[in-house]
Amino acid sequence: MPYFDYKTLIPRTVIGVLIALFVIIPVFTTNVITISIFISSGIWAIAVMGFVLILRTGQFSMGQAAFMALGAYTSAILTIKLGMPFWPSFLLAGIVSGIIALIIGLVVLRVGGIYFSIITLAFGEVVRIFAQQMEGITRGARGLIPPMPPTIVLGGFEINFAAGPVPYYYFMILLVAITAVVFWRIDRSRMGGTFSSMAANQILAEHQGIHLMKYRVIAFTIAGVFTGFAGAYYANFLSIITPLMFGLWQSIQIMMMSIVGGISSIVGGALIGATILYTLGIYLSRLPIFNIQYLLFGAAVVLVLLFLPKGTGLVDLWGKFWHKVFREPEEYEMPEESEMAVE
Amino acid sequence: MPLLELNGLTKLFGKLAALEDIDLNVEEGEVLGIVGPNGSGKTTMINIISGYYRPTRGTIFFNGEKISGLRPDQIASRGIVRTFQSNVLFEGATVLESMLIGSFLQYKTKDWQSILESKAYKDDHERVVGRVIELLKTFDIFNDIFLPAAGLSHGYQRMLGIAMALIANPKVLLLDEPTTGMNHEEAMFVVENIKKISEQGVTVLVIEHNMKIVLNIATRIVVLNFGNKIAEGKPEEVINKQEVIEAYLGTETI
Amino acid sequence: MPPAEIWIDGLVQSCIYMTMAFGMVLVFSILGILNWAHGQFYMLGAFVVYYAITAAGIPFPISLLISGVVVGGLGMLVEKFVIERLTSPGYGMLYVTVATLALMFFFEGAAGMAFGLMDKGLSTVLPGVLDLGSFSVSYQKIAVIIFTLVIMISMYIVLNRTKVGLAIRAAAQEPVAASLYGISVGRVSLIVMGIGCALAAMAGGIMAPVYTTNPFMGRIPMIMSLLAIIIGGLGSLTGAIVGGIILGFLNSVIAYHLSYVSEFVLFLLVIIILLVRPQGLFGAPLK
Numbered sequence: 001m002p003y004f005d006y007k008t009l010i011p012r013t014v015i016g017v018l019i020a021l022f023v024i025i026p027v028f029t030t031n032v033i034t035i036s037i038f039i040s041s042g043i044w045a046i047a048v049m050g051f052v053l054i055l056r057t058g059q060f061s062m063g064q065a066a067f068m069a070l071g072a073y074t075s076a077i078l079t080i081k082l083g084m085p086f087w088p089s090f091l092l093a094g095i096v097s098g099i100i101a102l103i104i105g106l107v108v109l110r111v112g113g114i115y116f117s118i119i120t121l122a123f124g125e126v127v128r129i130f131a132q133q134m135e136g137i138t139r140g141a142r143g144l145i146p147p148m149p150p151t152i153v154l155g156g157f158e159i160n161f162a163a164g165p166v167p168y169y170y171f172m173i174l175l176v177a178i179t180a181v182v183f184w185r186i187d188r189s190r191m192g193g194t195f196s197s198m199a200a201n202q203i204l205a206e207h208q209g210i211h212l213m214k215y216r217v218i219a220f221t222i223a224g225v226f227t228g229f230a231g232a233y234y235a236n237f238l239s240i241i242t243p244l245m246f247g248l249w250q251s252i253q254i255m256m257m258s259i260v261g262g263i264s265s266i267v268g269g270a271l272i273g274a275t276i277l278y279t280l281g282i283y284l285s286r287l288p289i290f291n292i293q294y295l296l297f298g299a300a301v302v303l304v305l306l307f308l309p310k311g312t313g314l315v316d317l318w319g320k321f322w323h324k325v326f327r328e329p330e331e332y333e334m335p336e337e338s339e340m341a342v343e
Numbered sequence: 344m345p346l347l348e349l350n351g352l353t354k355l356f357g358k359l360a361a362l363e364d365i366d367l368n369v370e371e372g373e374v375l376g377i378v379g380p381n382g383s384g385k386t387t388m389i390n391i392i393s394g395y396y397r398p399t400r401g402t403i404f405f406n407g408e409k410i411s412g413l414r415p416d417q418i419a420s421r422g423i424v425r426t427f428q429s430n431v432l433f434e435g436a437t438v439l440e441s442m443l444i445g446s447f448l449q450y451k452t453k454d455w456q457s458i459l460e461s462k463a464y465k466d467d468h469e470r471v472v473g474r475v476i477e478l479l480k481t482f483d484i485f486n487d488i489f490l491p492a493a494g495l496s497h498g499y500q501r502m503l504g505i506a507m508a509l510i511a512n513p514k515v516l517l518l519d520e521p522t523t524g525m526n527h528e529e530a531m532f533v534v535e536n537i538k539k540i541s542e543q544g545v546t547v548l549v550i551e552h553n554m555k556i557v558l559n560i561a562t563r564i565v566v567l568n569f570g571n572k573i574a575e576g577k578p579e580e581v582i583n584k585q586e587v588i589e590a591y592l593g594t595e596t597i
Numbered sequence: 598m599p600p601a602e603i604w605i606d607g608l609v610q611s612c613i614y615m616t617m618a619f620g621m622v623l624v625f626s627i628l629g630i631l632n633w634a635h636g637q638f639y640m641l642g643a644f645v646v647y648y649a650i651t652a653a654g655i656p657f658p659i660s661l662l663i664s665g666v667v668v669g670g671l672g673m674l675v676e677k678f679v680i681e682r683l684t685s686p687g688y689g690m691l692y693v694t695v696a697t698l699a700l701m702f703f704f705e706g707a708a709g710m711a712f713g714l715m716d717k718g719l720s721t722v723l724p725g726v727l728d729l730g731s732f733s734v735s736y737q738k739i740a741v742i743i744f745t746l747v748i749m750i751s752m753y754i755v756l757n758r759t760k761v762g763l764a765i766r767a768a769a770q771e772p773v774a775a776s777l778y779g780i781s782v783g784r785v786s787l788i789v790m791g792i793g794c795a796l797a798a799m800a801g802g803i804m805a806p807v808y809t810t811n812p813f814m815g816r817i818p819m820i821m822s823l824l825a826i827i828i829g830g831l832g833s834l835t836g837a838i839v840g841g842i843i844l845g846f847l848n849s850v851i852a853y854h855l856s857y858v859s860e861f862v863l864f865l866l867v868i869i870i871l872l873v874r875p876q877g878l879f880g881a882p883l884k
Contacts (some may be wrong), residue, residue: 302699
């Protein structure tokens with residue numbers, strides 16, 4: 001093909017370079033805090049991607065943090081109480097979380113809409129309270145301390161998790177990459193289009209042959225699986241799980257991260273939103289005045305919502321930027337960016 | 344055996360009978376006009392056939408299979424597809440996107456194949472896009488393919504609705520007042536297309552207020568009034584029946 | 598059979614939940630949203646009353662009115678500058694939901710910073726008890742009951758006998774038709790939000806002497822009013838009242854028998870009701 005499609009290739013190259021930079025960040029800085037922030041951001045980004053996938057089908061799940069809790073507690077209980085090695089327990093964490101999501105989805109997605117949202121919020125609280133009360137299993141508010149993954153020896157290389165955050169960082173990248181590929185693929189596929197049709201006009205979609213319940217449950221379950229993995233990994237990284245780590249505030253933060261990042265891009269928006277809000281949260285929690293973090297965080301989110309152009313997030317600035325760079329004056333008037341995330 | 348059988352179909356909303364004890368057989372290949380004053384139950388009948396409502400009493404058989412009580416998507420996948428009077432669009436979508444996401448039933452490959460982007464899916468997708476473009480050209484909306492569907496004029500939105508129903512591979516097409524809101528040219532354009540669709544073997548049920556159009560395209564008509572079927576038969580015969588004229592006095596004239 | 602005190606307590610709780618739920622349903626009917634920060638307006642109302650009495654020496658009834666006006670006004674500001682913006686066409690429900698959730702935490706944080714976290718009591722207001730033979734009722738609780746009666750009667754009069762009330766009812770049932778009759782849905786939304794928040798604030802204010810006041814006191818009333826409107830049915834004003842009554846007595850009686858009502862049970866009830874009968878008692882049935 002003689003035509004060099006620079007409009008697509010240049011932005012993609014830039015993304016590629018950025019990703020490469022991220023991957024080699026630990027070469028540039030050994031600051032534990034910075035690396036930890038990136039690890040946490042990546043993990044929250046996975047939860048955000050799950051939320052957005054469900055959102056794609058037109059449903060708001062206000063309790064996604066509960067699936068992180070389910071994954072985290074499953075993994076911790078398996079390793080601590082049953083002596084299972086980390087990696088199998090990690091796998092099971094995602095599977096258990098997914099199964100629970102499947103069961104709940106089958107029961108609850110029938111009603112959909114606002115009832116579904118309220119139920120997910122209530123469910124999140126039920127999980128939190130359950131974790132607090134079932135002292136025998138979860139040690140309640142004192143929490144559980146999962147052991148670290150064992151050192152992995154890979155043909156000469158030794159990956160020692162106890163040595164610092166760097167191994168966690170690379171596994172986080174691996175986890176995020178896998179999740180990102182899966183979600184991105186789904187979003188771009190016909191199934192992603194099916195999801196969008198359900199959100200755009202449920203009745204019309206159903207009459208065009210789309211089984212609403214089936215696809216809602218699929219999205220909810222997939223989100224549950226990966227969110228469970230994220231939770232398990234997070235708890236393991238922090239070496240502690242307490243019930244309040246994955247409560248209503250966290251579910252709300254996931255929602256906030258999704259909007260701020262932008263829901264038009266399921267991967268990009270999640271990464272941007274999670275990183276920015278998580279970092280903001282960390283800095284705010286350092287402030288000496290108690291409560292100011294809620295105040296400022298809440299205010300910041302409301303302001304962002306008000307000032308971002310309708311229905312867009314930070315990720316959409318990326319598209320607009322390149323559009324400005326490449327625009328030719330006599331070019332055909334391109335219509336307003338379509339709001340559907342379908343290609 | 345008739346293609347579509349309605350037996351004793353009744354729909355009650357509380358005490359209000361929107362449809363009362365409707366018996367109707369639809370033969371394959373015919374164009375059945377459904378007429379009647381406002382509120383006579385025409386759209387309710389389509390809503391029940393398409394699965395949007397459950398009948399309070401009565402059954403519907405399609406090709407010998409009982410379909411009353413099935414979900415809309417199950418009924419659509421069996422080949423009965425409808426258009427809407429209002430609520431016709433996918434919010435935020437362009438014309439092309441609307442058609443593509445509405446093409447669910449046109450695809451032959453499965454979901455997992457589309458996620459993996461297998462060769463089979465890519466070929467299928469190309470075929471579907473071709474079919475979509477064909478339909479959009481037929482209904483004269485190809486030029487607006489990248490524009491938001493909500494920006495189309497009302498008449499063209501309805502055309503998009505018909506195109507969307509057609510991409511779903513219907514054996515039976517239920518048209519809910521397809522020409523309402525259109526000017527004469529647009530209405531005639533739709534009429535021509537309905538004739539073509541019928542020639543291709545699709546059975547058509549069309550709700551219409553405009554008697555001229557009904558006389559033009561329908562092979563048979565059924566008249567509803569207050570939820571009851573009051574007449575059925577060849578258009579020229581039915582419209583002269585006393586009950587029909589009385590039902591319509593004051594609304595539509597020939 | 599629980600003693601009279603429990604029934605009185607149940608009545609008091611019913612009154613509060615009824616008032617809160619009523620305000621919440623009113624807002625839901627017109628604006629189409631659940632205001633997740635509703636409980637915070639309750640809390641802010643309590644604080645306004647507290648400071649009006651202790652810092653400015655304003656008599657209790659007037660403080661109540663002030664709290665209604667001030668916090669109601671705050672609610673109207675929120676409606677105008679946040680909710681209205683985020684519910685215009687093109688925004689999904691996600692934005693306004695997240696915004697009210699963010700405001701929930703914002704107000705709690707702000708109150709915590711401004712007023713401190715310590716419990717504040719107002720026991721000096723309306724002290725004393727009414728002796729009714731085998732049991733006695735504090736005047737504060739009687740005030741709650743009287744207050745609620747006044748509010749409910751006022752609401753009935755406003756909604757059924759005034760032009761504003763007519764506009765509200767019209768907008769709740771058929772927004773498009775109402776606007777064709779010259780009713781500005783935007784203005785009605787503003788008024789309704791003001792009323793809803795004022796109701797919550799005054800509920801908080803009237804309860805300030807009964808229990809203590811702190812920045813987190815809005816959380817339980819929020820859950821309770823949500824549960825009340827779920828029991829009653831999401832769009833129904835009658836449902837809100839009935840739901841509030843049921844919940845108030847249920848709460849009190851269960852607390853008597855089990856020594857505490859676990860939050861767990863409350864949330865489980867939300868889930869079960871929404872699964873089994875989502876439309877509650879009086880809500881519109883689904884399809």
